Amino acid sequence: AQKVTQAQTEISVVEKEDVTLDCVYETRDTTYYLFWYKQPPSGELVFLIRRNSFDEQNEISGRYSWNFQKSTSSFNFTITASQVVDSAVYFCALSGVSGGGADGLTFGKGTHLIIQP
């Protein structure tokens, strides 16, 4: 069975601070995908990144960066110089790959990020 743990229920920081959201996963699959999604107060789910299990390169996209470490089963997300617009619930998710293609996602419980002005 797959499991995603986001131990931080809520994080509150002041604007311009850096913040890291933790994600730890469990899976027996040798090939899998990891994702981060953002859910702002409006409710829609915004895709941020997908990482394959065989690609441990870290990724940077503007103020966002992701650190994938297979040895610790972690896929952490850092926002540099946070802004009020970053306030949202962030979900880490995991999927396997079956013979027919991508599987559905297993989500963590989410981290509510509050950026105070």
Added chain:
Amino acid sequence: SAVISQKPSRDICQRGTSLTIQCQVDSQVTMMFWYRQQPGQSLTLIATANQGSEATYESGFVIDKFPISRPNLTFSTLTVSNMSPEDSSIYLCSVPQTGSNYGYTFGSGTRLTVV
């Protein structure tokens, strides 16, 4: 990436009744997924809907309660049957995006309140 139209966006229903949620995709997709997001909670996968075969349900979800149809490669419905207040949730459909770094696209959700 695919665009999903999900209807209705919200509804208030009486307990004991059923509601059918529709999900229309602007391109053909093999698999569609249905999720539930209970108030203040994370998303939980209900079932996977493949065209031309029975939907595959996750543990804790059964076909009698959540029947799914998948008549073609661009459309699916989820019915929430014999509703109770505990079914009050947001229901979302999702499809895999194509491309080398694909994620999953989600519909805007159906906010269901059962009274």
